[in-house]
Amino acid sequence: MLQLRRVTYTFDVPLALLLLLTLSLFSLFLVLPLSFLILRPLTGLSLEPFLDMLRYPYLSVPPIGEWYVISERGEYKLLRLLGMNFGVVLNTIFIASAVTVLSTVIGILVATVMARYDFPGKTLLRIASIMPLLYTPFVGAFVLYKIFGDGGLIGSLMLSLGLPVAVEFAGIAGVIVAQTIMFWPIVYLNTMASMLQIDPTLEEQAENMGSRGLSLYRTITLPLSLPGIAAGAGLVFIFSMEDLAAPLAFKVRDVMSVRIVENILASGNIEELGTEVVIVAGLLLLMALGWFFAVRHYVSLKQYAMLSRGGRWKPRVFKPGLLVSGLIYFVVFPLVLFSALPQIGVFLYAFSESWRGTLPEGFTFDHFVAVLSDDNVVRGLRNSVIYSLAALVVIVVIGSTSSYLVSRLNLRGISALDALVMSPLAIPGLSIAMGLLVLYGVLFKDTPLDPYVNPAFLLVIGYAIRKSPFTTRAVFAGLQQVHKALEEAAMNLGASRTRTLFTIVLPLIGLNLIAGSLISFVYSMSEVSTSITVGSLNREQAPLTYYIYDYLTSGYGGGAFIHLASAIVALMIIVQLAAIVLSNYVLKYRYAFLGI
């Protein structure tokens, strides 16, 4: 009774409508599709697809292949790291685990150096370590293949240094290396943010009690950084599972992401979609959720969304000793610079005439000209812009509404809403894409909304749901700076909730909304999971990222087409950079948003 009175008093009509709107959008376009994804295979009355999960290619025990091969090449030995094939499901888990462990180690190492030491070249390192977050759909992984893969630069480099062995990575080993390079900065940035937030007196107190050096680090610094580490590791695991680029570049077909995409691309209508890939997409979702709840113990989704501003105090910073200096210049520097290679490589490909040998040759703008006069690309670009703008309308509504509710409503269960609206960050995009495809493919079969006829609608929805958390978080950050009393003062003077929202709240968070929208828009433009699956179903309506994928993989893939794809991605990087710089300037964030 009392609770009811409280609810009716807190909820004026506008608030209730806002809540209803948010909940229905998320139910229709996230919760229902994902539930359907999980439940539909169960309604098939057939165990067969589930039993498939226990057979090749989904499961392959004992594994096939070799961990590594050494071959004599006259003057030198070639060490080729491969990794064995355990089948689609176990491969995915194995790769994600390995990438998570490696990324976490590297991320913590670099974060420690950056957060606690002051040394010449630190700024360079800081910039280089953020470079990998510039999103390079597909092409980045192909650059890494050029470096680490068959006959790659690493091997050549070792030989030219006079070493008797050359190393190259292929298959699963290559995927692990590439993904580690792509994803470790996520751990680094999150850990760094945590470390900068540690109250220096906590460490000083421990020091005061006789703890120092490694023991201080192990007993105080690391445990206090755990939320950041967990957030980073949590994301990396999920990103790795749904990544397509590295498996494609290193020609690994037996992972979940590739199976899902290949199957959708090959299907002409909803019946042709194999039940086993629906199961795979559901499994991907369950694995991500399971992992997410495991790390959630340490971290709330808030830290997933964007990195905090760093400490309010002056963090403790030291001059490195000899040992640490060695570590910095011989381990950390090369690692970090190496990780910026995909972005650098994209530009090398985009501006070079050819890159067959060790170094790229010839300088040209031809690829940009070619790309911008390619009908497919131009149409894809136009489609992407239209979808992203349409998605942005939805995103602005979702983002401002849900963040307002979460920050202002003092009701039980409101944190569940928070988790719901931020969850797209931790849910594999391919599962969302598959869920939307299956649900709306069945519901609207042979209507204008059938994704096999008009994928545009689902693309907009997919972009909106997946990229809304960036805006939500930016607005939320703004709302936290707007003291509640500012709204209360308005209501106290006779302004209704709606008038308060429009005259007080919106003007004060306007910049946050704009900055968040900018980021959401840019990431919509470079969205991959929905774009190449749902987007492939009608080429007339396919977005830009689909054509990048198409250039790299389809009949006309390889050869010169990587230059063309790179030219597109180079343009995307420039737009991303501009958006990030601009929104950081507006929001005064110390770090970039995490791109997904």
Add this chain to the structure above:
Amino acid sequence: MGELVLERITKYYGQFKALDNVSLRINRGEIFTLLGPSGCGKSTTLRVIAGLELPEEGKVYLDGEDITLKKPYERSTAMMFQNYALWPHMTVFDNVAYGLKMKGYGREEIRKRVKWALELVGLSGLENRFPLQLSGGQQQRVALARAIVVEPKVLLLDEPLSNLDAKLRVRVREEIVTLQRKLGITMVYVTHDQEEAMSISDRIAIMDKGRVVQVGTPKEIYHKPTNFFVATFMGRSNVLRGVVKSVSDGLYRVALGKASLYGMAPGERPGIGEDVVVVIRHEAVRRALSGEETNVLEGTAERVSFIGLALQVKVRVEEGVSIIGYLRGDEEVEVGAPIRVAVSPEDVKIYPFSALED
């Protein structure tokens, strides 16, 4: 207009009871102050009046109308927030005009009224500044102007002086009183500063842990604190343990160790033989006249400090019994010298011992 009644208000934040059965009757046109230590529920009371918090129990009446369930924007209560809550994206003029716009006044009327309000608070000429371009004192005045310009039935001020420096505080509080008298508006004023409360209020409600413990005029509160909390909250006092020896005609004789004093019990009346606490204000303790015998304590001067007009002396009566009092500034006392101090029986306040345990 402006008679406000709170009837048995109880307010929880989660499990925490912030207001416990609070009842108040605030007369039209008076300055009514809620006084109490930080966290006792003063702001919460104001927020309940303004409709910013919904109480779990109880009712709020304004001029006889039950407004408990009315939304903040449906009540004629204007609040001045502790941090002022000025809108940073609006000029001074727009801040003050906001409430008038919400009431649907015409442009000309709004201009006239804003001008009037700004003149009243002495801010004419600053209409086009933004809040961040103003000093703390000026911001405070804008907040005040914004609240009074809508001519509310009740003006609610939440620690309006707490963000000002000490000198400004005294001046502004006098201005607020002048303004209130001029407008004849009912005012509920929140502060934790007893001197501030004493100097401006018609009546004061003392709050402690979400409860109203005493309501009265400043004089009543000061001279007849009905419970231990109020007695020790107002001014600086000696607190001593004692045992009631005898009672006659409301005059209690209380033993403090070997010595004893006569005193009064303004609240609950203890019985003979009962343990009590005795509260004596520092300024009520003076040097005994030669020949004075009743209510005199003899001891040695343990500490003497010169504090301007007076000498503050701590007198050690016996093991465990010391009392602080004031002597005239020109008197001479040596540390360690014997000294006799006296206190009149009406200044010796006796409360049941259980009051200490709260």
